[in-house]
Amino acid sequence: MPLIYILGLVIVIGLVAYTVGRQRAASQIAPGVKQHSRVHYHGWWAFILSTAPAILFLIVWSIGSSVYVERQIETMLPAESEAGFASRSLELSLVHSLANGLRRLDAAQLENLPSSFAELQPMLAAKGVALAPDTKDYMIPIAVEANATADTVNLIGAIVTLAISIAGAAFGVSQVAARGRARNKVESVVLWALLGSSMIAIVTTIGIVLSMLFETFHFFSRVPAWSFFFGTVWDPRFAGAGAGGAEGQFGLIPLLAGTLYIALVALLVAVPVGLMSAVYMSEYASKRVRGIVKPALELLAGIPTIVYGIFALVTLGPFLRDLSAALAGGSPFIQGQSIFTAGFVMGIMLIPVVSSLSDDIITAVPRAMRDGSLGLGATRSETIKKVILPAALPGIVGAILLTASRAIGETMIVVLAAGVAANLTLNPFEAMTTITVKIVNQLTGDLEFNTPQTLVAFALGITLFAITLVMNIAALYIVRKYREQYE
Amino acid sequence: MTDTTVGSIPVAKARVRRDIGLRRRYGAERRFRLYGMLAISFGLIFLAIMLFSIVSKGYTAFWQTAVTLPITFDEKIVDPQGKRADDPNVLVTANYPLLAQRALMTKLGVDPNDKPAVAKLKGFLSEGLRVQLREVVVSDPSVIGTTRDVTVLASANVDSAFKGQIDLTVPEKNRKVSDQQVAWMNQLASDGSMEQQFNTGLFSFGASSRPETSGVGVAIIGSFYMMVIVLLLALPIGVAASIYLEEFAKKSRLTDIIEVNINNLAAVPSIVFGLLGLAVFINFLNLPRSAALVGGLVLTLMTLPTIIIATRAALAAVPPSIRSAALGLGASKTQMVFHHVLPLAAPGILTGTIIGLARALGETAPLLLIGMVAFVADYPSTPLSPATALPVQIYMWANEAERAFVERMSGAIMILLAFLMVMNITAIILRRRFERRW
Numbered sequence: 005m006p007l008i009y010i011l012g013l014v015i016v017i018g019l020v021a022y023t024v025g026r027q028r029a030a031s032q033i034a035p036g037v038k039q040h041s042r043v044h045y046h047g048w049w050a051f052i053l054s055t056a057p058a059i060l061f062l063i064v065w066s067i068g069s070s071v072y073v074e075r076q077i078e079t080m081l082p083a084e085s086e087a088g089f090a091s092r093s094l095e096l097s098l099v100h101s102l103a104n105g106l107r108r109l110d111a112a113q114l115e116n117l118p119s120s121f122a123e124l125q126p127m128l129a130a131k132g133v134a135l136a137p138d139t140k141d142y143m144i145p146i147a148v149e150a151n152a153t154a155d156t157v158n159l160i161g162a163i164v165t166l167a168i169s170i171a172g173a174a175f176g177v178s179q180v181a182a183r184g185r186a187r188n189k190v191e192s193v194v195l196w197a198l199l200g201s202s203m204i205a206i207v208t209t210i211g212i213v214l215s216m217l218f219e220t221f222h223f224f225s226r227v228p229a230w231s232f233f234f235g236t237v238w239d240p241r242f243a244g245a246g247a248g249g250a251e252g253q254f255g256l257i258p259l260l261a262g263t264l265y266i267a268l269v270a271l272l273v274a275v276p277v278g279l280m281s282a283v284y285m286s287e288y289a290s291k292r293v294r295g296i297v298k299p300a301l302e303l304l305a306g307i308p309t310i311v312y313g314i315f316a317l318v319t320l321g322p323f324l325r326d327l328s329a330a331l332a333g334g335s336p337f338i339q340g341q342s343i344f345t346a347g348f349v350m351g352i353m354l355i356p357v358v359s360s361l362s363d364d365i366i367t368a369v370p371r372a373m374r375d376g377s378l379g380l381g382a383t384r385s386e387t388i389k390k391v392i393l394p395a396a397l398p399g400i401v402g403a404i405l406l407t408a409s410r411a412i413g414e415t416m417i418v419v420l421a422a423g424v425a426a427n428l429t430l431n432p433f434e435a436m437t438t439i440t441v442k443i444v445n446q447l448t449g450d451l452e453f454n455t456p457q458t459l460v461a462f463a464l465g466i467t468l469f470a471i472t473l474v475m476n477i478a479a480l481y482i483v484r485k486y487r488e489q490y491e
Numbered sequence: 492m493t494d495t496t497v498g499s500i501p502v503a504k505a506r507v508r509r510d511i512g513l514r515r516r517y518g519a520e521r522r523f524r525l526y527g528m529l530a531i532s533f534g535l536i537f538l539a540i541m542l543f544s545i546v547s548k549g550y551t552a553f554w555q556t557a558v559t560l561p562i563t564f565d566e567k568i569v570d571p572q573g574k575r576a577d578d579p580n581v582l583v584t585a586n587y588p589l590l591a592q593r594a595l596m597t598k599l600g601v602d603p604n605d606k607p608a609v610a611k612l613k614g615f616l617s618e619g620l621r622v623q624l625r626e627v628v629v630s631d632p633s634v635i636g637t638t639r640d641v642t643v644l645a646s647a648n649v650d651s652a653f654k655g656q657i658d659l660t661v662p663e664k665n666r667k668v669s670d671q672q673v674a675w676m677n678q679l680a681s682d683g684s685m686e687q688q689f690n691t692g693l694f695s696f697g698a699s700s701r702p703e704t705s706g707v708g709v710a711i712i713g714s715f716y717m718m719v720i721v722l723l724l725a726l727p728i729g730v731a732a733s734i735y736l737e738e739f740a741k742k743s744r745l746t747d748i749i750e751v752n753i754n755n756l757a758a759v760p761s762i763v764f765g766l767l768g769l770a771v772f773i774n775f776l777n778l779p780r781s782a783a784l785v786g787g788l789v790l791t792l793m794t795l796p797t798i799i800i801a802t803r804a805a806l807a808a809v810p811p812s813i814r815s816a817a818l819g820l821g822a823s824k825t826q827m828v829f830h831h832v833l834p835l836a837a838p839g840i841l842t843g844t845i846i847g848l849a850r851a852l853g854e855t856a857p858l859l860l861i862g863m864v865a866f867v868a869d870y871p872s873t874p875l876s877p878a879t880a881l882p883v884q885i886y887m888w889a890n891e892a893e894r895a896f897v898e899r900m901s902g903a904i905m906i907l908l909a910f911l912m913v914m915n916i917t918a919i920i921l922r923r924r925f926e927r928r929w
Contacts, residue, residue, distance in 0.1 A: 191825040195739060201731035202740075205753045205799070208792050212763060215770035277530045284527025297531055304538050306915055308853025310882045311545065311904055314889055318897065319544045355534045383516050385523035406758065413760025415856035420889060440762050440856070447860050453774065461860075465766040469759065476758045 021173035025050030041187035050176030223459035238426035262436035269347025278358025305356035313420030365399030398486035552902025702895030713878030720787025729798030757796035765857030780862035801843020838925030
């Protein structure tokens, strides 16, 4: 029985348990008997007892049974040297597709199953199942066996699950009593559920780090770590799937340089503009101006980065190229895809980030400092330049670091506007590529998963994660350490 | 102080003030204000330029050139051997483009023996008409032998020319439409057979190699599935986590670690989540590639920190007096949180969720890595079938060179921005309406 039906049955049993439990509790209401919990809590406790253990068991059993069936198939397959397949996983996937296809045949066809794949293929094709032509004949009995095992295992699992569910329901209903502390039990289950949800955040972080570390170590077993971190040439030299291709050179330095250069250009655009906008809006702007400009900047922040990327690719890039061609009188010195284009557009994207972070920080400086400075005869701009900004400086530095970490992690703008050529140059009008572009390039393509070419994406990913993590922690630390407590 | 007399009354002469550089300082003040205004205008000007460039390139995508032709469903072409009663597949494989070609030749007055002219005719109408005419015949075979008016789409080049996007002064061999095709276009336009109609296909078609039959329908459904998955998963888990951290957690090392983690996750680049999705969901759990489910799971992980942070702020804004009052009347802590605090924090949570969803809708990078860069022509029937997403479809069209694809890409961007604007405005309206000042 498919998983969904069993799940549905368990939930139905749970609902029945809820109703019965509730009824039973309601029937016990009598004058002189003080109910500890309201009636629906008794119902919910019966529901929880009937569904939670059963569902847990179902999950564990499904995982265990699929591992068991996998193991069984593997023992039945011939030794690796005989099989002649590129990898075991390829063989396994062929057996799985065959087993799935065999399920579509009716009972009569299954009785007289041909023993060669050549005869079987048209039968399956008639049912709409397309199989790879290199499925071998020995796989047919293995697939039949696998299906039989899977069916038995599923049946056992279904029966046990339903048994657990019914037992739980019966137990829950029997526990209904006037002084029964059903509410406390239900609430402690709720508390555990809340705790579990907050652990998901930790699990996600651990998952990110572990999954990438695992693949990165895989990568470093093929390509030495020092040549990755200190190499200055990026030339992956894609090999065809299955061929023992030539190992390319995987040097991080050109990518890192591109990332940092573009982030620098972006910050050069975003920080002055963002900071001045924040200062103007918090100090000088009238309510009406603020009411128009603030939503407009939030609009700028809400535009997806791919739109910025396309703007750079389709409008700004050609414009700058033609402009530079006109200025230089002939060949353009700004390429269609260049550091300047990508950094400029990224800077525009980051303006609202800097602006909103600085705005919060500047308005947090107490009025007393402002008023004191004005009272001593400073003009408004002098107050800002000499009193407020220095007071807000730790926060602003933190904001700049956070913005820089966003600029480093940005993908879509650079994919579309910076180039894919990994070269080291100081000329901002040439194309350089970044870490994020290369992650996308290495993984969007027809490559086997375990080649260095694809695994390097994980190494790049964990480098990126580490850099942004360090910057975020540094931002937090600086703000916390140097923030002055005025009140 | 020197005393001078005006008349007979002594008046003190005004002191000569020390030069404290007031003029210079006021000048600096004015310049500073100017810099502030310039900074704001810089941002707003680029916002305007960006929106203008997108709208100017994209608004034409919402109109499509179509030709209405009287097509004779000649039985000799559709079913020459009269076998349609026995074998319905005959109707599926009939030569429908020939029917349209004949109809066009009659309409334009082209001689069938004029081979060069007939060749030019071939690229005039969209090749998607094969499917369109097939649908007409298969759904109603009684149409065979009659003549009906059918509206078919023009090919992408003719469409671009009709919209005036092709420079007709360039010599003929350098452009995509020939002079003869332009003449035919004008002829059909003048008698009303060729006109622009609203491009519903942009919203209903899936991916296609021809621009005129491609649309964002599949992408919209894929994005919709992913948004539903994000809503169903991220909202309960995020709210549950925030409630625990805000209401129940004791100050311990574990809760500190959880808090730091959540703040870090909110700042992790989105592409890292794509790598996580690839390593865990696709390789380890063997979920199907290009499925909306995997995209939804990845986006859930990305949106979770945003929702948690917004919910915590909303919960913290509920005054302690409400909590104390509920506890004082005998509610348990769980009852207090779920029956009193949570409903009051609900507007803030809702706003945070909508903003998180809007961010997730516009994300492209993680989806690229889990295989949603796929040519999907049919609607995904379940979240496990291959699908694509709206920003990813835009990305794929950005890599095409044809002018008609550029137009459609800009049109798709306009659709995406429209969705985002609706979501953000809903969030703002809800916030204004339900905001309570304690």
